Amino acid sequence: MSASxxxxxxxxxxxxxxxxxxxxxxxxxxxxxxxEALTDLVxxxxxxxxxxxxxxEAFGEIESVKAVSDLYSPVSGEVIAVNEDLAAHLERLNSDxxxxxxxxxxxVNADEKLAGLMDRKAYEKQCAEAEH
Amino acid sequence: MRNRxxxxxxxxxxxxxxxxxxxxxxxxxxxPLADLLPARLLAAAPPDLPELFEGDVVRHFTxxxxxxxxxxxxxxxxxxxxxxxxxxxxxxxxxxxxxVDVHPYQPVSTMQGLLQLLYELQGLLAEISGLDAVSLQPAxxxxxxxxxxxxxxxxxxxxxxxxxxxLIPDSAHGTNPASAVMAGFKAVxxxxxxxxxxxxxxxxxxxxxxxxxxxxxxxxxxxxxxxxIAEIARWVHxxxxxxxxxxxxxxxxxxxxxxxxxxxxxxxxNPHKTFSGPHGGGGPGAGPIAVRDRxxxxxxxxxxxxxxxxxxxxxxxxxxIGRVRSFFGNTGVLVRAYAxxxxxxxxxLRRVSETAVLNANYLLSRxxxxxxxxxxxxxxxxxVASASAVKAExxxxxxxxxxxxxxxxxxxPTIYFPLTVREAMMIExxxxxxxxxxxxxxxxxxxxxxxxxxxxxxxxxxxxxxxPxxxxxxREPVLASPSSTGA
Numbered sequence: 001m002s003a004s005x006x007x008x009x010x011x012x013x014x015x016x017x018x019x020x021x022x023x024x025x026x027x028x029x030x031x032x033x034x035x036e037a038l039t040d041l042v043x044x045x046x047x048x049x050x051x052x053x054x055x056x057e058a059f060g061e062i063e064s065v066k067a068v069s070d071l072y073s074p075v076s077g078e079v080i081a082v083n084e085d086l087a088a089h090l091e092r093l094n095s096d097x098x099x100x101x102x103x104x105x106x107x108v109n110a111d112e113k114l115a116g117l118m119d120r121k122a123y124e125k126q127c128a129e130a131e132h
Numbered sequence: 133m134r135n136r137x138x139x140x141x142x143x144x145x146x147x148x149x150x151x152x153x154x155x156x157x158x159x160x161x162x163x164p165l166a167d168l169l170p171a172r173l174l175a176a177a178p179p180d181l182p183e184l185f186e187g188d189v190v191r192h193f194t195x196x197x198x199x200x201x202x203x204x205x206x207x208x209x210x211x212x213x214x215x216x217x218x219x220x221x222x223x224x225x226x227x228x229x230x231x232v233d234v235h236p237y238q239p240v241s242t243m244q245g246l247l248q249l250l251y252e253l254q255g256l257l258a259e260i261s262g263l264d265a266v267s268l269q270p271a272x273x274x275x276x277x278x279x280x281x282x283x284x285x286x287x288x289x290x291x292x293x294x295x296x297x298x299l300i301p302d303s304a305h306g307t308n309p310a311s312a313v314m315a316g317f318k319a320v321x322x323x324x325x326x327x328x329x330x331x332x333x334x335x336x337x338x339x340x341x342x343x344x345x346x347x348x349x350x351x352x353x354x355x356x357x358x359x360x361i362a363e364i365a366r367w368v369h370x371x372x373x374x375x376x377x378x379x380x381x382x383x384x385x386x387x388x389x390x391x392x393x394x395x396x397x398x399x400x401x402n403p404h405k406t407f408s409g410p411h412g413g414g415g416p417g418a419g420p421i422a423v424r425d426r427x428x429x430x431x432x433x434x435x436x437x438x439x440x441x442x443x444x445x446x447x448x449x450x451x452x453i454g455r456v457r458s459f460f461g462n463t464g465v466l467v468r469a470y471a472x473x474x475x476x477x478x479x480x481l482r483r484v485s486e487t488a489v490l491n492a493n494y495l496l497s498r499x500x501x502x503x504x505x506x507x508x509x510x511x512x513x514x515x516v517a518s519a520s521a522v523k524a525e526x527x528x529x530x531x532x533x534x535x536x537x538x539x540x541x542x543x544x545p546t547i548y549f550p551l552t553v554r555e556a557m558m559i560e561x562x563x564x565x566x567x568x569x570x571x572x573x574x575x576x577x578x579x580x581x582x583x584x585x586x587x588x589x590x591x592x593x594x595x596x597x598x599x600p601x602x603x604x605x606x607r608e609p610v611l612a613s614p615s616s617t618g619a
Binding site: 037039040041042043063065066067068 | 306529548549551602603606
């Protein structure tokens with residue numbers, strides 16, 4: 001269920017969340033680039049199951065020794081599962097950001113058009129620009 | 133030649149029966165405590181305090197103090213914090229008996245001198261800000277933000293306006309959104325352009341009838357003066373909102389530009405930055421706020437007034453948001469600010485800012501030969517260099533460089549702020565540093581960047597503690613010394 005996904009097959013938000021879509025269910029995490037940029041992670045706050053999210057809405061927080069950052073939902077829909085173990089094992093975000101590091105599963109709203117999500121190539125381009 | 137024994141914790145140094153002083157036996161009848169105090173106020177046993185000889189205590193704290201860096205010992209270019217040298221004459225003046233030996237409950241007729249100073253400071257801060265009325269009560273910059281936003285909320289409430297949003301650029305100090313939320317508003321982020329200025333299109337799209345306040349730090353946290361401010365202020369005012377100026381960077385514009393003149397309706401000062409109060413350790417801070425006339429009725433009460441040649445505490449302010457701090461605020465740091473402002477005078481304060489800007493530009497010109505400064509070759513009082521390329525090429529991060537600077541006898545700059553610059557190193561030299569010091573800092577930075585990456589990553593080598601485990605400290609904090617037996 002949390003087998004590592006191929007990052008080339010995922011969609012990405014500008015705010016560094018990845019999305020894997022499977023029959024109307026979006027699994028969401030944050031990219032390896034984001035994990036690396038955040039540096040050492042110390043704390044994570046996750047949403048409740050059942051919460052309705054709009055695309056772009058903050059659903060949680062991740063804190064590193066540097067700063068606290070919001071996590072944004074890349075899609076609109078209802079939170080149907082949360083990776084409850086993750087907060088106690090933040091190292092999984094480093095070791096397996098596209099697998100064991102998944103954060104939430106969202107049942108995507110029927111009218112969701114997935115606007116603004118990028119493929120891997122476009123996302124890598126954005127990251128390369130941020131580096132310089 | 134560090135005395136490591138003396139810097140053990142006081143609990144570790146404690147030995148049963150050891151004392152700083154032994155008093156002679158009591159020569160009057162002793163009353164049992166239980167006869168003097170009700171049982172509910174009596175502890176079962178005396179507190180578990182360390183037992184020490186006076187010399188142990190003095191050596192402990194004196195040795196500990198030498199393991200730290202301060203503006204009295206080191207160059208301290210901590211961006212956004214304005215760690216200028218604090219003149220010792222301010223300490224002498226602030227410790228005059230008329231300031232330190234007054235009690236807040238004594239009659240105001242017996243502390244006219246202190247009240248006169250506070251009254252005049254209100255006037256000086258109003259003049260420097262270009263605004264009309266001042267409250268000295270807030271106890272820190274962030275407290276000033278909160279107090280001013282509460283003033284804004286009271287103002288809109290009084291006018292029957294439902295305004296719920298505070299707009300804040302993404303380069304702002306984290307206190308801005310926190311203050312907005314604490315004051316009951318929703319914080320809305322406004323984007324910055326790649327140059328670090330307010331993205332006008334994004335601001336325009338977020339301005340609405342719900343906009344209460346736009347908070348701006350100008351010069352901003354990249355050390356750049358946002359020249360769009362007059363236009364921004366016009367838009368925000370046209371939308372019925374107010375402009376709040378975060379005064380953290382006032383050290384760049386004293387006597388040169390007044391926030392009230394470029395559109396701000398409210399602001400706070402950081403006397404510990406701009407007006408040479410000690411940061412932390414030296415006593416509590418202050419965050420006085422200045423506002424426009426139409427907001428003055430809502431300021432925290434009391435303010436210091438003057439009538440018939442007598443200074444008084446004006447508490448008769450029915451629209452006031454009330455007290456935000458006991459008594460008159462933290463007067464110690466306010467006395468230092470007053471002394472600093474008066475000893476410089478108007479021309480001197482302008483020179484302070486001119487020299488702060490000149491020093492920062494000089495250091496920028498040296499540092500940009502070593503690390504890229506994304507904002508370009510000019511700045512106000514501070515600038516932000518990026519270690520992003522060094523990290524990508526050699527695996528040396530801003531943290532590594534900062535830690536290594538400690539070995540060279542420099543306090544590091546602020547790192548990883550603002551969040552809009554990757555591997556940010558925010559450098560603010562202030563006006564009190566000489567060319568020799570700035571050159572020495574740039575030379576140390578050059579040397580560090582020429583060192584093997586492993587050496588830099590292992591730094592600091594010269595401090596009592598090298599690299600604390602910050603992650604573990606944050607995730608599993610130990611808040612009591614294991615050597616303390618106290619519950």
